[in-house]
Amino acid sequence: MFGSGMVEDSILLTRISSLAHSLDKRWTTREGTRESLLAGPGRELGALLEEWSRRHPEPDPRVAWAREVLEVVKKGGIPEARPIAEQSPCDILSIIHDRRSVRKWVDRDVPPELIERMLEAARWAPSSCNRQSVRLVVLRSQSCKQSAARLNAPFIAKAPVVILVGVDLRVYGRFEWYATHPYLDAAAAIQNMLLVGHAAGLGCLWAQAGLERWRMNPRAYYQAKRELNLPGWFRPVSLVAVGYPAYKPKAPPRHEIGEFVCYEDEGFPDGSFPEWRLELPVRLRRWASGFKRALWGLAGRGRRRRR
Numbered sequence: 001m002f003g004s005g006m007v008e009d010s011i012l013l014t015r016i017s018s019l020a021h022s023l024d025k026r027w028t029t030r031e032g033t034r035e036s037l038l039a040g041p042g043r044e045l046g047a048l049l050e051e052w053s054r055r056h057p058e059p060d061p062r063v064a065w066a067r068e069v070l071e072v073v074k075k076g077g078i079p080e081a082r083p084i085a086e087q088s089p090c091d092i093l094s095i096i097h098d099r100r101s102v103r104k105w106v107d108r109d110v111p112p113e114l115i116e117r118m119l120e121a122a123r124w125a126p127s128s129c130n131r132q133s134v135r136l137v138v139l140r141s142q143s144c145k146q147s148a149a150r151l152n153a154p155f156i157a158k159a160p161v162v163i164l165v166g167v168d169l170r171v172y173g174r175f176e177w178y179a180t181h182p183y184l185d186a187a188a189a190i191q192n193m194l195l196v197g198h199a200a201g202l203g204c205l206w207a208q209a210g211l212e213r214w215r216m217n218p219r220a221y222y223q224a225k226r227e228l229n230l231p232g233w234f235r236p237v238s239l240v241a242v243g244y245p246a247y248k249p250k251a252p253p254r255h256e257i258g259e260f261v262c263y264e265d266e267g268f269p270d271g272s273f274p275e276w277r278l279e280l281p282v283r284l285r286r287w288a289s290g291f292k293r294a295l296w297g298l299a300g301r302g303r304r305r306r307r
Contacts, residue, residue: 012052013062014131014171019045020066021130027073034076045070095199100251102203103155105243110160114200115242118163121192127185133171134189135234137164147227150220151209152239159241164209165190170233183210186237193240203245209236 023041026032032040045066052063072078115138127133139145139162148164149157156162167182190206197204214221214236225234 009055010168011170012048012055013060014133014168016045016048016052016066017062017130017132018171019048020069023073024069027069028078034073037073042070042073095195097251099194099198100203100245100249101205102241102243102245102247102249103205104246105159105203105241106246108160108244110202110242110244114197114202115161115163117200118193118197118242121196122189125185125189125192127188128181131171131185133167133182133185135166135168136189137166137228137230139164139228144228147224148209148239150217150224151213151236152207156205156207156239156241159205160243161241163193163240163242164228164236165238165240166230166234166236168233169235182235183237190238190240197240197242201244202242203248205239205241207239207241209239 019041023037023045026037026041027034049063049067049070052060119136119138122134122136125134137148139148140160142157145157145159145162146154148162149155165186167186169182172182194204194206221236224230225236230236
């Protein structure tokens with residue numbers, strides 16, 4: 001549990017949202033009794049809500065939603081079902097089909113309202129347990145764009161706008177971070193931005209800027225973080241270059257649905273790598289690692305006896 005007086009407001013809000021999401025999910029799916037949920041996540045959520053009220057008497061929509069979730073569980077009810085407005089799938093699919101990765105842009109400013117529209121799309125992207133870990137840095141100056149472009153390729157700095165996509169490592173535990181959860185959060189936000197940007201007539205590029213780039217060129221990675229004044233908890237994941245396209249790339253052919261989808265009564269063709277083949281290298285590495293630790297332990301005991 002967070003130490004109430006030591007947590008920044010942003011992290012406190014993240015924890016409140018995450019606990020409320022967990023409580024809502026477990027209550028609606030009946031993963032525990034009302035008493036156990038109120039004694040576990042409900043108790044911590046209540047304490048954090050009190051801490052937020054102590055710091056900020058004014059209302060906040062995220063806190064109000066969390067209070068509503070907690071009250072529903074306390075009363076033992078189920079949230080009222082709200083119908084989903086039906087949309088035309090053709091409109092969404094046409095944007096998905098028509099979107100392309102653009103790597104060359106015309107020399108024309110992108111209106112701030114279009115960038116705001118993309119940021120709004122990122123804001124509503126799903127995230128693991130509603131942690132909302134994604135952090136975005138909008139870059140327009142040439143010096144800042146060049147700093148970010150070091151994480152991938154120089155041509156990215158030629159885009160009128162570059163959005164550096166990162167995650168706040170503080171909202172994830174150490175083991176969850178290595179389990180790729182933040183990458184999934186960032187990917188969902190990026191896809192939302194790409195589709196909304198394309199619908200607005202912009203040409204966007206999703207470029208890698210994550211751990212792989214850091215391992216290949218750590219000097220450029222840390223130099224970019226220093227030049228952009230990024231804190232230690234900010235982990236770059238990707239770059240989204242935005243501008244009006246100088247050209248529209250031709251769509252590459254895609255797999256047919258039958259080539260990458262199977263149904264429960266079909267299965268994949270024979271010879272498509274059974275699970276044990278994929279797990280075997282992992283098991284061998286674990287066995288070798290355990291064997292090595294055992295040898296080091298025996299060697300250590302031997303040295304102590306000789307002393």
